[in-house]
Amino acid sequence: YINNPGTKLSELIGSVIESIGQEQFKKYLWNQVLETIKNTTKYKERLLEFIQVSQIQMFPKKDPFSTENEANHKLFLDAFINQINDKSKRKEFNIVLKQTALEIIAEKNDGDSVIADYFYNIISEDFGISKTWETVITGSGKYLDNKIVKLLNAIINIIREQGFERFYLLVDEFEDITSGRLTKKEIDNYSHNLRALIDKERRWCLLLAMTSEALQDLKKVSPPLVDRLTDREIKIERLSNTQANLIVKNYLSLSRETETDSINPFTEEAINFINSESGELPRILLRKIHYLIERAVDELNEGDSITKAFAEKHLSKD
Structure with a gap:
């Protein structure tokens, strides 16, 4: 990763x-x-x-x-x-x-x-x-930039000699490539080399994670690269409030002694608000949920709920 x-x-x-x-x-x-x-x-x-x-x-x-x-x-x-x-x-x-x-x-x-x-x-x-x-x-x-394909294959060979059979490479935050951090020349070089990496013989699975906007930006820079990247595309949809409540319930259930459908200590209104504040993205939702539970342990009395007002108060500082 x-x-x-x-x-x-x-x-x-x-x-x-x-x-x-x-x-x-x-x-x-x-x-x-x-x-x-x-x-x-x-x-x-x-x-x-x-x-x-x-x-x-x-x-x-x-x-x-x-x-x-x-x-x-x-x-x-x-x-x-x-x-x-x-x-x-x-x-x-x-x-x-x-x-x-x-x-x-x-x-x-x-x-x-x-x-x-x-x-x-x-x-x-x-x-x-x-x-x-x-x-x-x-x-x-x-001269290393001209040897990327050979270098990655060499790394995989070394790992396989240790008994590993499969190699998966997940690259997150790929939107950084098109976010303005790189010059046009750097983006061109990066996309050209990545295309070469994909085109050459490879014995690994490459998964790039990026936003939809970044994918559209990348299409403008290198349509051939995007054609290769989207050969298999996994679209992660935004969370609905119903899905957000279900995710929170399931994660809370992992720590409960008895099985229940409750989202306690959260109120449904609070979870809907947190989902909105998280951009309806699962990982950000869970991060904020965890943060609010920590705050609740320090500030709320036993039996109190984590309400929308409580979430608003603390997420404004987050």
């Missing part, structure tokens, strides 16, 4: 990774890299050279590829670093491991060095390179 489409598509992809979780996605990347190293002789031997050179050690040499070091990448890295006594050798090891990681990630993505560099930036902290998470997820890498 992405609650902000960003100002360019690469930011949206960064938000996908952020939604998965920085540490979680880093773990997925390391799993991919370490599994390849373990099963590829040239990579394995390249790293083992650093602990096979003769050096005075107090303890017997340990195998970094033993099962006890498979739990996470930090155990694996420590198993090497702790056996390399020379500071310059440790630095050299980090360089070789970085080159190996970049090589593996690139191989997994048709030799694409841009994608490899993007993913490397996510795990770079483990190589002693400090990059803020914001820098990574903003998608500011050079």
Whole structure:
């Protein structure tokens, strides 16, 4: 779930990774890299050279590829670093491991060095390179905007390797794209790249949420994009007062000890007013209902009702 489409598509992809979780996605990347190293002789031997050179050690040499070091990448890295006594050798090891990681990630993505560099930036902290998470997820890498389709496919490949089968991407507040926050050039670039993303082979479900007005504005900007977006269209109608009362009753019932059709402590007039103040939108209605219940707990006596007057008083401050 992405609650902000960003100002360019690469930011949206960064938000996908952020939604998965920085540490979680880093773990997925390391799993991919370490599994390849373990099963590829040239990579394995390249790293083992650093602990096979003769050096005075107090303890017997340990195998970094033993099962006890498979739990996470930090155990694996420590198993090497702790056996390399020379500071310059440790630095050299980090360089070789970085080159190996970049090589593996690139191989997994048709030799694409841009994608490899993007993913490397996510795990770079483990190589002693400090990059803020914001820098990574903003998608500011050079040439990245031309690689959006490949990048999203690469992310999905990594996730699928962890055992996940389906990938759903819900982007909310898409009306931000046409609300005036972006320049005409930025909107054109965004819509062009999004159209390319939809046209190319994809193995995910993409759902964009926006207002009807935003959809009409988008039609003026990019009719071909709207044609693709509205191939399947879900229209969420505004709530009638009857529906609003039913929703409130159902949500209140979830917390009641006995089943009832009552909307108490709300009056019907209050719910109708709150629905109107919410623009007849379900999520805003429920947010305001919750807010008024909190106020009622603090201010009303037991048995009192949440009336239209009470709602008017507090929603004017909301």
